[in-house]
Amino acid sequence: MTRDDHTMAAVPSLTTARLLLRPFHLSDAPNIQQLAGAEEVAAGTFFPHPYEDGMAEQWIVDQEQAHESGTAVSFAITLADHATFIGSISLDIVSIHQHARLGYWLGVPYWNHGYGTEAVGAVLHYGFMQLNLHRIYSPHFQGNAASGRVLQKVGMTYEGRMREHYVRFGRPVDLELYGMLKREFMERT
Ligand SMILES: CC(C)(COP(=O)(O)OP(=O)(O)OC[C@H]1O[C@@H](n2cnc3c(N)ncnc32)[C@H](O)[C@@H]1OP(=O)(O)O)[C@@H](O)C(=O)NCCC(=O)NCCS
Secondary structure (H helix, E strand, O other), rough: OOOOOOOOOOOOOEEEOEEEOOOOHHHHHHHHHHHHHOOHHHHOOOOOOOOOOOOHHHHHHHHHHHHHHHEEEEEEEOOOOOOEEEEEEEEEHHHHHHEEEEEEEOHHHHHOOHHHHHHHHHHHHHHHOOOOOEEEEEEEOOOHHHHHHHHHHOOOOOEEEHHHHHHEEEEEEEEEEEEEEHHHHHHHO
């Protein structure tokens, strides 16, 4: 097999009413470090805290490699009208199961404007219609009500709680799971 046979297409850009989701560039690293470095963002994710120099650059390189190998696709979330970087959204793909785990975060100044819901809607559409995934699921930490609300608003189904599934900052945390099947997405659109 030649490299061209298995090289995936470049990460596309997706547009919504107010957002442009685009591939990451190394020049996004300082914005990632600043926004992902907030304690409030770390609290909902597994981001290193503090978020140190070089980590964002490494993450971008890792994401490019994961995309090339077909195991992930990540988008920078930007405001469409002035290109401001506000966060990130990713699908971690297991192609033999045709499923992906959805993860996302926004910088604190951009919370509660509906941007998270808008970005998740666009990536569900991309995952089901372009990647032809069968299922997309998203876990969040118990207590992360904003994330749960986003997943409810896009129509994902609450599938249950895995008790003390994670350890975060040295403490066990429950996982709350949401999921959607392609046929359910099709029924909504
Ligand atoms: C989760 C996150 C992306 C949400 O993004 P967002 O753009 O603020 O989400 P939206 O504005 O689309 O929707 C947020 C919803 O949660 C609700 N909400 C926010 N804080 C809440 C709280 N403490 N309790 C209950 N509901 C809350 C909002 O009212 C809104 O619901 P509504 O439209 O019914 O009023 C953002 O909070 C974030 O980045 N958090 C840190 C990282 C993280 O947790 N990522 C998810 C990992 S699974």
